[in-house]
Amino acid sequence: MAATTSISEELRNRIQEVLANVPDPEIPVVSVVDLGIFRGIVEDDTGNAVVQITPTYTGCPATLVIEQSIREALANAGLSGVKLDTVLSPAWTTDMISEEGRDKLRDYGIAPPPKGSAATSVRHSTAVQCPRCGSKDTQEVSRFGSTPCKALWRCCNCAEPFDRFKCH
Template identity: 45%
Template sequence: MSAPARLPAEQVRERVNTVPDPELPMVSLADLGVIRAVETAADGALEVVITPTFLGCPAMPAIEAGIRDVLAESGHPDGRVRQVLAPAWTTDWISDEGRRKLSEHGIVPPGPAKAPLSVRVGLGVACPNCGSVATRPQSPFGATRCQAVLVCTACQETFAHLKAM
């Protein structure tokens, strides 16, 4: 069996952009803004530059494995993944498409990370089930570290909210 043809960086980027997030598989790493660059390193190896959503994110080994699989399938078995921590990832990097996909799956995307903190006057994040803003926090921790759990007092449903960072 012959090795796959070495695809150029632009085509590898297109493929890497489709790798799903292991914790939120409805969105890709590109949708989340985790993929920073696909470039040729000084030694000639193709390198995918990523910024994790959280320092110590438990999904990083799975994310890196998914990217390495794409590199190998694209003819770059010597390719590598490089984490860059500065600037730190922010929820502002989530694409409009990523926000739409999160919302379709019942996860309320965050507002702007640098927005001033609002004074809570009883109105919260709009419920993805009924649209009511009569919501309140239930837990600061959700299925993943980047989520909180809220409850809607109108329809009594709980839902995930992606924390602004």
């Protein structure tokens, strides 16, 4: 017998629509949905909706801001009764970034990791495409970029520096 749920499809869609407009505080062109931080909606013991989120990595300094932004967006949409739960397992990986999110990152000047790269070594030898000119003649300048989840790279073709999401 299938389990019944009191969370309507309409409510699920409304919550997801709200979250699709909550920007990441460090990269405002992508939402928490684009980045895969939003994991899903479950029901608690009392039948209330619970939004599950996972930080991009444990200790991410933006986690509290993301939680506050989600709570505020839900409240502004009249959904203050929706609860929020941080889920650490399974851990977030760069494979959770949506294709739309990858496109938005690239357009913003950040090289997104290719799908499947989370399963490879952090310092794998896959060529990184410059988000500015498209060249794959690039090199890592520093393992540390503008935020802890990014590394600094440089394009040898157009000589522009750019951030790249670290694969994990």
